Amino acid sequence: MKPVKRNVVEDIVAFNAGRDPERLTRKYRLLASNPFAFLRGTCHLFYQDFPASAPACPSPLAWICGDLHLENFGTYKGDNRLTYFDLNDFDEAALAPASWELSRFLVSLLVAARVLNVRRADATFLCQRFLDTYAAELATGKARWLERATARGMIKDLLRDIRTRSRPAFLDRRTDIHSGKRKLRLDGIKALPVGEAERARVTTLMERYAASQSDPRFFKVQDVARRIAGTGSLGVERYVVLLRGRGGTDGNFLLDIKHAPGSALAPYLPGAQPTWDSEAQRIVDIQRRVQAITPAFLAAMPFDGQSYVLKELLPDQDRLSLDLWNGRLTRLETVMCAMGSLVAWAHLRSGGRQGSAYADEWIAFGADARRWQAGLLDHAQACHRQVLADWKAYAAAFRQRASHTPR
Numbered sequence: 001m002k003p004v005k006r007n008v009v010e011d012i013v014a015f016n017a018g019r020d021p022e023r024l025t026r027k028y029r030l031l032a033s034n035p036f037a038f039l040r041g042t043c044h045l046f047y048q049d050f051p052a053s054a055p056a057c058p059s060p061l062a063w064i065c066g067d068l069h070l071e072n073f074g075t076y077k078g079d080n081r082l083t084y085f086d087l088n089d090f091d092e093a094a095l096a097p098a099s100w101e102l103s104r105f106l107v108s109l110l111v112a113a114r115v116l117n118v119r120r121a122d123a124t125f126l127c128q129r130f131l132d133t134y135a136a137e138l139a140t141g142k143a144r145w146l147e148r149a150t151a152r153g154m155i156k157d158l159l160r161d162i163r164t165r166s167r168p169a170f171l172d173r174r175t176d177i178h179s180g181k182r183k184l185r186l187d188g189i190k191a192l193p194v195g196e197a198e199r200a201r202v203t204t205l206m207e208r209y210a211a212s213q214s215d216p217r218f219f220k221v222q223d224v225a226r227r228i229a230g231t232g233s234l235g236v237e238r239y240v241v242l243l244r245g246r247g248g249t250d251g252n253f254l255l256d257i258k259h260a261p262g263s264a265l266a267p268y269l270p271g272a273q274p275t276w277d278s279e280a281q282r283i284v285d286i287q288r289r290v291q292a293i294t295p296a297f298l299a300a301m302p303f304d305g306q307s308y309v310l311k312e313l314l315p316d317q318d319r320l321s322l323d324l325w326n327g328r329l330t331r332l333e334t335v336m337c338a339m340g341s342l343v344a345w346a347h348l349r350s351g352g353r354q355g356s357a358y359a360d361e362w363i364a365f366g367a368d369a370r371r372w373q374a375g376l377l378d379h380a381q382a383c384h385r386q387v388l389a390d391w392k393a394y395a396a397a398f399r400q401r402a403s404h405t406p407r
Contacts, residue, residue: 004049004386006390008045008390008393008394008397009393009394009397009398011044011045011048012028012031012042012045012394015044015264016235019234019235019236020226020235020236020237021235022192023192023226023228023234023235024234024235026228026234027041027231027234027235028398029398030231030234031231031391031394031395031398032394032395032398032399034114034115034391035111035114035115035387035388035391036108036111036112036114036115037231038387038390038391038394038395039069039107039108039111039387039391040067040069040071040108040231040232041231041232041234042232042390043066043067043092043104043232043264043265044264045390046104046107046383046387047100047264047265047268048268049383049386050100050103050268057099057371057372057375057376058097059097059098059099059102059365059372060097060098060347060356060357060361060362060365061095061096061097061098061271061355061356061357062095062096062097062098062101062346062347062350062351062356062357063093063094063095063286063289063290063346063347063350063353063356064093064094064095064096064098064100064101065087065089065090065092065093065101065286065290065346066090066091066092066093066094066096066100066101066263066264066265067089067091067092067104067232067264068087068101068102068104068105068108068343069104069105069108069112070105070108070109070112070322070339071319072087072088072089073085073086073087073088073320073339073342074086074088074319074320075088075158075159075162075314075319076088076295076296076312076314077295077296077312077314078293078294078295078296079293079294079295079296079297079298080293081296082147082293083147083148083159083162083163084145084146084147084291084292084293085146085147085151085155085158085159085320085338085342086145086146086291086292086293086342086346087290087291087342087343087346088291088295090283090284090286090287090290091232091233091258091260091263091283092263092264092265093263093282093283093286093287093290094263094265094266094269094273094282094286095269095271095273095274095354095355095356096265096269096270097270098347098357098365099372099376100265101343102131102134102343102376103376103379103380103383105130105339105343106127106130106131106376106377106380107380107383107384107387109123109126109127109130109336110123110124110127110380110381110384111384111387111388112322115323116322116323116325116332118325118329118332122329124377125329125333126329126332126333126336127336127377127380128373128377129333129336129337129340130336130337130339130340131340131369131373131376131377132340132369132373133336133337133338133340133341133344134340134341134343134344134366135344135365135366135367135369135373136344136366137340137341137344137345137348137366138344138347138348138362138363138365138366138367139363139366139367140363140366141348141359141360141362141363142348143292143345143346143348143349144292144341144345145292145293145345146338146341146342147159148160148163151338152334152338153330153331153334153335153338154320154322154324154325154331154334154335155320155334155335155338158320165315167250167253168249168250170254170315171249171250171252171254173185173315174190174191174240174254175223175242175252177249180249181222181249182222182223182242182249182252183222183223183242184223184224184225184240184242186225188228189228190227190228190229190240191225191226191227191228191240192225192226192227192228193225193226194224194225194226194239198224198226198239199224201303201304202221202224202239202241202257203221203224204303205257205301205303205308206219206221206241206243206257207219207221208301208303209299209301209310217244218243218244218245218246218253219243219244220243220244221241221242221243221244222242222243222244222252223241223242224239224240224241224242225239225240226238226239226240227239227240227256227258227313229256232264233258236258236259236261237258237259237308238256238257238258238259239256239257239258240254240255240256240257240313241254241255241256241257242254243255253312254312254313255297255310255311255312255313256310256311256312256313257301257308257309257310258308258309259306259307259308260278260279260280260282260283260300260306260307260308260309261279262279263279263282271355272355274354274355277300277302278300278302278307279307280300280301280302280307280308280309281300281307283300283309284298284299284300284309286350289349289350289353290346290349290350291346292345292349295311295312296311296312297310297311297312298310298311299311320335322335344362344366347362348362
């Protein structure tokens with residue numbers, strides 16, 4: 001597979017049309033910074049070529065998150081208020097061959113190796129360990145999960161550290177106290193001001209949601225701001241909302257509300273998809289199927305002909321920092337094996353639902369790994385070259401435009 005020549009800039013601009021200009025400018029700058037950021041922010045480009053270039057070996061249909069890469073794993077609070085480490089981004093989620101999910105992850109690992117200062121041979125080794133663990137866990141037919149007691153290495157360290165963090169301390173980093181009440185900190189890094197019309201719209205949205213809950217006062221809105229987060233979703237309508245919660249300055253809660261556009265995979269999916277009440281419902285339903293424990297506050301919220309996903313806002317430092325591997329390959333190997341396990345458990349857990357493969361198919365696929373692993377790795381290497389070619393073309397165009405922009 002040779003890299004496809006195309007007008008990368010035009011494709012990216014067309015895909016992001018209509019997004020918030022202020023945050024979209026940040027996205028364009030971020031995409032040019034390094035190839036891994038570019039991969040994370042251009043899921044639509046990755047799948048443009050995929051149907052024609054996909055590995056020849058067929059794979060079972062799975063409920064996939066659609067944008068699986070190294071940074072789409074992380075911790076979250078479950079609805080039981082315990083902390084878990086799992087797949088955690090489902091904006092592009094769909095029913096598709098498992099090879100699509102696996103390929104995107106492998107490519108992300110190959111691309112990120114450059115940023116993490118991992119040698120090419122070691123990156124290939126890590127890809128193989130991910131696939132071997134994925135296949136082995138499928139072959140058991142048993143879906144499990146990761147928590148502090150079962151995690152190892154860097155993931156265990158992360159889950160242990162989270163245990164010592166407090167919600168009031170997190171609130172202190174994201175808010176300021178004025179006249180005895182918290183207000184969101186508009187720092188231009190995590191949050192931006194919101195117009196009065198948007199504030200009223202979000203407040204009304206939360207009031208409607210609160211009316212359906214057992215404790216409506218918990219969801220009383222204290223403040224609203226535009227949220228800056230992610231890479232691919234930058235520019236999408238998104239808010240951070242400060243709630244009354246349990247009352248008092250330390251009882252407040254922070255929620256994330258994000259508009260749910262259609263999946264970037266939609267034009268390329270090989271088969272029919274279920275009919276969802278809304279795009280937000282698609283995201284929420286698939287996330288509930290795939291994850292072992294449902295995150296706290298996860299809900300689909302329809303409003304004025306559009307739909308939004310509601311979830312709890314969590315600290316950025318609750319993400320795994322892979323750059324802390326400190327030159328010890330075994331630390332990264334442990335993480336890749338854990339991620340391989342999580343993907344296998346996700347496919348097993350969500351199997352047999354509206355067209356996804358049943359457990360017996362997954363067990364057979366895992367047991368027959370030698371038949372498909374080599375082809376998948378070769379395909380990932382080819383996709384890796386395509387991502388690098390696209391990034392170089394985009395970064396050059398971005399630098400050229402920046403050099404001609406008046407300062």
